[in-house]
Amino acid sequence: xxxxxxxxxxxxxxxxxxxxxxxxxxxxxxxxxxxxxxxxxxxxxxxxxxxxxxxxxxxxxxxxxxxxxxxxxxxxxxxxxxxxxxxxxxxxxxxxxxxxxxxxxxxxxxxxxxxxxxxxxxxxxxxxxxxxxxxxxxxxxxxxxxxxxxxxxxxxxxxxxxxxxxxxxxxxxxx
Amino acid sequence: xxxxxxxxxxxxxxxxxxxxxxxxxxxxxxxxxxxxxxxxxxxxxx
Numbered sequence: 001x002x003x004x005x006x007x008x009x010x011x012x013x014x015x016x017x018x019x020x021x022x023x024x025x026x027x028x029x030x031x032x033x034x035x036x037x038x039x040x041x042x043x044x045x046x047x048x049x050x051x052x053x054x055x056x057x058x059x060x061x062x063x064x065x066x067x068x069x070x071x072x073x074x075x076x077x078x079x080x081x082x083x084x085x086x087x088x089x090x091x092x093x094x095x096x097x098x099x100x101x102x103x104x105x106x107x108x109x110x111x112x113x114x115x116x117x118x119x120x121x122x123x124x125x126x127x128x129x130x131x132x133x134x135x136x137x138x139x140x141x142x143x144x145x146x147x148x149x150x151x152x153x154x155x156x157x158x159x160x161x162x163x164x165x166x167x168x169x170x171x172x173x174x175x
Numbered sequence: 176x177x178x179x180x181x182x183x184x185x186x187x188x189x190x191x192x193x194x195x196x197x198x199x200x201x202x203x204x205x206x207x208x209x210x211x212x213x214x215x216x217x218x219x220x221x
Contacts, residue, residue, distance in 0.1 A: 004217035071189035093178025116215030147207040151188050167200030
């Protein structure tokens with residue numbers, strides 16, 4: 001079992017380190033076959049990929065982007081209603097670990113990093129939630145292991161929109 | 176590989192989210208966040 005002390009992190013640097021990276025999730029084949037896309041999206045300010053390493057080898061990555069939970073319709077004039085239509089949030093766009101490290105606690109370590117980053121971000125620019133639009137089969141993992149909550153689903157939802165509430169800002173959080 | 180666009184919320188979903196905003200996060204999330212803050216400091220940035 002790995003701990004946070006065993007892991008290092010940096011922004012995505014080179015595609016070669018993913019040559020031996022394996023992942024059960026089919027959706028990541030595109031990234032693993034074309035990891036330099038992460039660098040391109042970073043240069044375009046669209047998202048940032050963070051790579052986690054153990055003894056110098058890539059063991060997982062997350063991709064983060066600013067986002068929001070938005071309501072479909074504009075707010076009306078009702079006084080009781082919140083006068084805005086979006087809540088600033090950090091989107092966990094992708095998270096994957098090398099399947100050779102399954103059961104080693106890598107997901108927990110990466111999620112700790114994401115939550116802490118969102119917490120710090122919230123002190124600087126406003127960020128209430130970490131959100132993830134998870135595949136249905138990952139809903140239990142995000143809920144039970146990482147503490148996320150499900151937004152009540154709509155009929156025909158193919159994915160599970162979930163959020164982690166960073167809470168109210170405390171006065172001593174000011175920087 | 177860009178993240179998928181986040182679905183917009185229906186009125187019912189928005190009400191669920193909006194009523195959370197002036198309340199603290201649930202206790203389990205507060206504990207998880209505290210743990211994350213402590214652990215993340217141990218991850219060495221390269």
